Amino acid sequence: MRAEAAAVAAPPVALELDLDVFDGPFDLLVTLILRDEIDIWEVRVSRIIAEYVVKLADSGEFDLDATSQFVVLVAALLEMKSRLLLEEEIEEELEDLDPDEAARQLLDRLVRYSQFRNAAGRLAGLWAEHSGRLYRSAPVPAALLRRATPEGALSAEVLAGALVPLLREPPAPDTSHLADLAVSLVKELRRLRLILDDTGEFTFAAVAPRERLERAVTFFALLELHSSGEARLRQAHHFGDIVVSRASAAAAG
């Protein structure tokens, strides 16, 4: 099975999980699923991904190799889970199909295919007879007409002359008018976590920077804290200030 092969071939991914059905390292979870000791139906793959995103944000580093391995394993889990949805139907179909029946079905398909292949032969004859015929039609716009190149108009020198400008490196675009982004999502997450730990509750207006782009990053960081279950967000009315508070243990689970 491809899912198992992918899971076995991948190097370990360091991720501690705290799920409803499992508490421990991600690699152990994969192993237990493969041994049928944990039912994959009980595992919320989206929760594993959320935990990994939080871990990535915490570490502040992005290791492409480790993340690739994680994506491979998660994809393998999703494949196993989706296959379970179809397994019953496929097994039923295969059970119903004895070798004679399979041979008969193959023969039927070949017979049907031959009919269309023969029809294609007849169409080829009709094409040869009729495709060259010119019917009364509206003229093709001049811009779309294929025009023959006058003989002698093109030489190696002319072609080379046309190619050289294409090979020339274009000048680098001027980006001097673009300001560097002062705040990164990871840094903002770290800052908000510190504030949350210190105060237990704060408002968006109190912590958000003035600059529009930076405010947007702060807002994304709030959403991230909310989706990871670390913070609870409240807003009394539309466009009102957002109150951020530490999520209780029950709410976070």
Place this chain on the structure above:
Amino acid sequence: MRSLTRRLEALLFISSRPVPADRLAEACRCDEGDVAAALTELCDEFAPGRHGIEVREVAGGITLAVADDCADDVRRLTGAERPDDLSPALLETLAVVSYLEPVTRAEIAEVRGVSSEWALGSLEERGLVEQKGRADSPGAPILYGTGERFLKLFGLRSRGDLPDPTEFALGVAEVDELRARLHANAERRGV
């Protein structure tokens, strides 16, 4: 030449697409029987070998066409080119589409036993196959069919003019031979 025949000739001269007989009758404010009789007279007048153009019934209507023996001159004058020939894969895909339309990509692949994505794309580019909406099935796949250009290039009045598909069915002896070959292959592989 009767007056109605001359009027029909004028309509066909000015129309850049095949015109159905009922549209001709409507334009001339006469009944279709009169149009049919006048068209017969017009076809006799433009019988092959008499003029540089002919009257032809194709793609659901009547139209004027260049006489075959004059086509090369017209091409040299206008720069029009003959359409490129169709490969066996394209003809096979076109046969499936034309006989089964409206048909989905998956249904074509099921008949041919191979993916027909490239072939369908190429036929669409040549205007021989068109998208005809979406199927009312899971995923709402695109439905494909043929159009006016297909009928013109294959010289067909309508899809009903396609050769009877039962002509192409394998005979009993051919099916028996195919079955024997399948069994022989299976035995060779130890199935």
